[in-house]
Amino acid sequence: MVKIIVVTSGKGGVGKTTTSASFAVGLASRGYKTAVIDFDIGLRNLDLIMGCERRVVYDFVNVIRGEATLNQALIRDKHTKELFILPASQTRDKDALTLEGVGTVLDEMSKTFDYIVCDSPAGIERGAQLAMYFADSAIVVTNPEVSSVRDSDRMLGLLSSKTKRAEEGRGHITEHLLLTRYSPKRVANGDMLSLSDVNEILAIPLLGVIPESQAVLRASNSGVPVIVDTESDAGQAYMDAVARFLGEDVPFRFLHEKPNWLKRLFSFKEKEAI
Amino acid sequence: MNIANAITKLTDRFRRTQSAKCAKERLQIIISHERIQRDQPDYLAAMQRDLLDVIAKYVAIDKNDVRVELERQEGCSILELNVILPQALDKALEL
Numbered sequence: 001m002v003k004i005i006v007v008t009s010g011k012g013g014v015g016k017t018t019t020s021a022s023f024a025v026g027l028a029s030r031g032y033k034t035a036v037i038d039f040d041i042g043l044r045n046l047d048l049i050m051g052c053e054r055r056v057v058y059d060f061v062n063v064i065r066g067e068a069t070l071n072q073a074l075i076r077d078k079h080t081k082e083l084f085i086l087p088a089s090q091t092r093d094k095d096a097l098t099l100e101g102v103g104t105v106l107d108e109m110s111k112t113f114d115y116i117v118c119d120s121p122a123g124i125e126r127g128a129q130l131a132m133y134f135a136d137s138a139i140v141v142t143n144p145e146v147s148s149v150r151d152s153d154r155m156l157g158l159l160s161s162k163t164k165r166a167e168e169g170r171g172h173i174t175e176h177l178l179l180t181r182y183s184p185k186r187v188a189n190g191d192m193l194s195l196s197d198v199n200e201i202l203a204i205p206l207l208g209v210i211p212e213s214q215a216v217l218r219a220s221n222s223g224v225p226v227i228v229d230t231e232s233d234a235g236q237a238y239m240d241a242v243a244r245f246l247g248e249d250v251p252f253r254f255l256h257e258k259p260n261w262l263k264r265l266f267s268f269k270e271k272e273a274i
Numbered sequence: 275m276n277i278a279n280a281i282t283k284l285t286d287r288f289r290r291t292q293s294a295k296c297a298k299e300r301l302q303i304i305i306s307h308e309r310i311q312r313d314q315p316d317y318l319a320a321m322q323r324d325l326l327d328v329i330a331k332y333v334a335i336d337k338n339d340v341r342v343e344l345e346r347q348e349g350c351s352i353l354e355l356n357v358i359l360p361q362a363l364d365k366a367l368e369l
Contacts, residue, residue, distance in 0.1 A: 153305050157312045190292025197298045
C-alpha cells in the first residue's frame with residue numbers, strides 16, 4: 001500500500017526541498033521504492049538538490065499532458081537504488097497542474113511505489129494545494145522564527161480541511177513537525193524560540209529537529225542530499241527523523257549546545273564534589 | 275576602564291529582555307486569534323452583505339458604520355450586529 005507524504009511549510013526558504021530530498025533518500029536507502037515529486041511548477045529546484053539537473057528530459061507537466069510516459073519522465077537516482085525523481089516543469093502556465101492530472105499520475109505511481117514524497121512549493125496557491133490534496137501524511141517544516149511558525153499553523157488549518165482524506169471523511173492526515181535550522185546556542189541565549197515553545201504553539205507530534213548546519217549548504221552546492229553526509233549533524237538528524245517516521249523509537253540529538261572545554265572542566269569538578 | 279566596560283557589557287546582557295519570550299507571547303496571541311477565524315463558517319461574509327443590503331433598503335446607512343462580529347462561547351455562538359444609524363433618524367425618533 002503506497003503512502004503519499006507532503007512536505008509543506010507555507011513560508012519559503014525553510015527547508016522543504018532539502019527535507020524532501022533527504023527524506024526520499026532515507027526511505028529509499030531502507031529498501032522502499034520511493035519517488036520524490038517537485039510540485040513547484042515554474043521554479044524547479046529539486047533536481048539541483050538531488051544533483052540530476054542535467055538529466056531532466058521530460059517533467060511532471062509533460063506526463064500530465066500525455067506528452068511523455070511516466071517512465072520516460074522519472075529520473076533514476078545515481079546513488080540510491082529504488083529512488084526516482086519527477087522534476088517540475090519550468091512552464092509559466094499557472095494552470096499546468098490540474099486536480100485530475102495529478103490524481104491520474106499519482107494513481108499510476110501508486111501501483112509500483114511504496115512511498116511518494118511531494119515537495120510542495122511555498123505559499124498556498126494551486127501547486128501547494130495539489131501537493132497536499134492526495135497526501136496520507138504531512139511533514140510540516142518549520143523554522144524557530146515567528147513568521148514560519150505562523151505560516152505553519154495556517155498550513156495545519158488547510159491540511160485539516162483541504163485534502164482528499166478530509167473531504168471524503170477518511171479521517172485526518174497524520175501531521176509531523178520537523179523543526180529545521182535550530183540553533184541550541186541561540187536558544188540558550190534566549191534569542192530563539194525553543195523546541196518546547198514551538199511544540200506548545202503548534203501542538204503536533206515532533207518528527208525531528210535539524211540543527212543549523214554548514215553541511216546543508218555544502219550538500220546543496222554539490223547536489224548530494226545532506227542525509228548522504230553521514231558524518232554531519234544535519235545528515236544524522238535527518239536519518240533519525242526518517243527512522244522515527246518509520247515508527248522506530250530514536251532519542252533526539254543536537255538539542256543542546258556542545259559544552260566548551262571550560263564548562264566541561266567545571267562539570268567534571270562538580271561531579272567529583274558530589 | 276576596561277574592567278568597567280566589561281561589567282556594563284555583562285549587566286547589559288542580563289538586563290536585555292530575551293527576545294524569544296516576546297516572540298512566543300506574540301505568536302500565542304495571533305495564532306489563537308487566527309484559529310478562531312479559521313473555524314468561522316464561510317457564509318459569514320455573504321450573510322453580512324445580505325443583512326446590510328436589507329438594512330440599507332430601509333435606512334440610509336454608511337456601510338463603514340456597521341460591525342458584524344461572531345462570538346463563540348461554550349455551546350453557542352452569538353452573532354452581534356452593530357449599526358450606527360444616521361443622525362436624521364435619531365431626531366425623527368426623538369420626535
